[in-house]
Amino acid sequence: MATLPTYPGVYVEELPSSVRTITAVTTSVCAFVGRTRRGPLNSAVTVTSFADFERRFGGLDPDGVLGHSVRQFFLNGGSVAVVVRVDSGSGSSAAVRLSSAEITPAAAVLEITAKEPGTWGSGLRVSVDYDTEDPEKTYNLRVFDSSGAVQESFTGLGTAEGDPRSADSMVNSSSAVIRIAVLNRDGRPNPVGTVSKKFDSVPAADVLSRDVDVKIGEKSHTFKIYDQEKDGDTAPATVTALALLLERKLRALPDLPGKRVFAGARVTAFGRRLQVVAGSDSPDDLVRFTGENANDLGLEGSVNPPVFLLEGGADGGAPGAADLMGSEAGKTGIHALRAVQDVNLLALPELAGYDSTDDMLAVISAADALCREKRMFLLVDAPAHWTDIDAARVGRADFDVVRSDHAALYFPQVEVVDPLTGRLRGFPPSGTVAGIMARTDSERGVWKAPAGTEALLNGVRSLTVLMTDRENGLLNPVAVNCLRTFPVVGPVVWGARTLDGSDALGSQWKYVPVRRLALMLEESLYRGTQWVVFEPNDERLWAQIRLNVGAFLHTLFRQGAFQGTSPREAYFVKVDKDTTTQDDVNRGVVNVVVGFAPLKPAEFVIVKIEQMAGQVLT
Missing domain, CATH: 3.40.50.11780 (Rossmann fold)
Known part of the structure; x- marks a missing residue:
């Protein structure tokens, strides 16, 4: 901004620089x-x-x-x-629908779809649990790959209308592998594994010391959750302690050959309930508690698979x-x-x-x-x-x-x-x-x-x-x-x-x-001269163009990009009255002519050898 002098004295004014650096673009993406x-x-x-x-x-x-x-x-x-x-062709994305027992009759509440089409999505599995601060209203969702490794975890999700942590808004904005559609906002997806009834209090030691039958496929086992005489157990005082005790007893049970259904079992306490999940990610490896004693413990009932599998993906x-x-x-x-x-x-x-x-x-x-x-x-x-x-x-x-x-x-x-x-x-x-x-x-x-x-x-x-x-x-x-x-x-x-x-x-x-050098020059000059547009088309502008384009080409010359032993032999930048006539100025055109002497590869190397027999060098 020009200074307006109003008092006698010295004024300091900063002048804008006419240098606008042109940078070489990338060449190898x-x-x-x-x-x-x-x-x-x-x-x-x-x-x-x-x-x-x-x-x-x-x-x-x-x-x-x-x-x-x-x-x-x-x-x-x-x-x-x-x-x-x-x-x-018609590839498709793998998907699964999760139902809710909170709705009568039971209905699907979530549809989970692989983010991208292909058979890869059929290797995804998801699990649901209610181990949250508000287990009566919210839930957690985990996504596993085909190896069982956790890919993503989402905690404290809801489904209610207007919930800021609604599953579709939370997952769809951040997940790299799945998309969620809420089909019914009146319920939550059923958790995986076996979920107990809500405990009013921790069952007494005499109840926990009764035999409990657990079944995987057609094979059954009988064990006691609490056995002070045999295992030296301490009676659990909290639901969390009960979960740890039950998990330890399940992991001690013999597995089917090649399986880790019991060895990898997990028991989680949320609120006043227990959730028991098999250590296998196969829906065929279900753990089911049976018998009257299991019912007294609130573990009898319908069993969900250890994970929900996405299916139907096609390349x-x-x-x-x-x-x-x-x-x-x-x-x-x-x-x-x-x-x-x-x-x-x-x-x-x-x-x-x-x-x-x-x-x-x-x-x-x-x-x-x-x-x-x-x-x-x-x-x-x-x-x-x-x-x-x-x-x-x-x-x-x-x-x-x-x-x-x-x-x-x-x-x-x-x-x-x-x-x-x-x-x-x-x-x-x-x-x-x-x-x-x-x-x-x-x-x-x-x-x-x-x-x-x-x-x-x-x-x-x-x-x-x-x-x-x-x-x-x-x-x-x-x-x-x-x-x-x-x-x-x-x-x-x-x-x-x-x-x-x-x-x-x-x-x-x-x-x-x-050719590639020319492409680099063209793109670099195209981007580096955008500032010229709408500037006054006169000699001052032409001088700035010569200065900035010349500086860019001189840098390349010093790096060995052109032929010649001097800048005059290697390149030129011409923008003046010869390139831009008055008619061009009237039409809003400025013509910049850039020339360069490219290096050519030494494609053929010819070595000439001459025999110097009988000659004397002095």
Whole structure:
């Protein structure tokens, strides 16, 4: 704000800086689109490690390759990935309905559904208990996975209308695995296990010392809850002490072979009641108290299962071409990435397994269009049926219809030990190559070709096709980036051409690092010059643009991103009356021309040796 002088003296005024820093955008965030074991459908989810992917998408799928590609991405240097789950067909979510005995006749009060479709949801189990501060009105809900480990716990839930801790509002806002619908607000879900009647007082010692019959399946046991003479028991004075005593006696009973029904039994006191839960999570392993003495203790009655199982989960089929391409209007398939800003690479590893080349090319064409729009780079896997050099040479012609400088084709597949089977298995190389690009960008810069002896394929034991130099020389000129294995060095990426990089075409975007550097510059300048919009379009603005864009390019020059020994040889920024005429100013246009001299990879190294026989050096 300009100072308005009103008195004689010295005024201090702070001037706004004309420097607006332009920061280079990320270059190695890779998006993977395809089938996963679980996860939200057609929604882009960011993961920062393979453990994160396992937690969110269920880990490796024996019927799919996307999980293995993500694993290879992180193993080879990737740090951030975006995953979009896509299925084909009608998958369904596992669910269970919980009833309430507080309603006459008994009716379902809760419907619990797995948050995401798939068979994974059928492994979920839930339990209910009333061990709360207000056991007559509230309850606890626990969610277990298939191994019996607790996934989530929710305490003090209610079902009444307007209850701030209503199950649907509390669970649906925080659970990562389930969703709840309240079907009837007049009751609570029945607790699992066996629940006693309400004790007015703790049963006397003579009542507790009577024989109690307990039954699991067809096998019965008889025991005494209180046996001072045999076990040295102390008569319980509280319901909590009674619960501990009963739990100890149940755990001492012999189990069925291979079971922990009694060994893992739990007895909980809530209010003036007991809840007895079997140590098994199978609904077939029910513990049932029988006989007159059990009735006197309030343990006789209907028995609920130890857990409630979610059922009916089903996976969709492997995604076809239409599923991967998705819909722009519905933001499905690859179009789910439109809502994500920082995505630089795109991998579609399932395409390699397609039987139809036409379907594969249709998806690549749609993905290439998206990459051009969002300034991304597409990693294309060679078809799995390219099992030798001849198949690759013949099949390469099919890719002429999707020739693009925003994509690169890699051949052959990599052989990796499948952790699910312990055996070698061939996988599409795109995930591995994406990880190498991320590693190269971090260590050297996006202007360095992600190829050469530094581009080691970590985790790769072999390649499905081994080739010689001469065979490599048949594919490299037609823009097929080969993966090679060399003695001592091991498997590496040995090509850095875009799909537009055939020798016959002479494209300026022949090389992968040149195109990726240009994409980084375009996106960085696009974001870093937003402040220009609506500024007065005059020489002062043009000078600020030259200053800020020039500073950004000079930083890259000092890092070795461009050719040339001086800034003048490496780049230029031009915005003046020559680029922006008065007519442009009248139309609200400012034209900024940026040029740069990209580095080209030393693709061919020629060493000339001359014999100097009979010559004398002076």
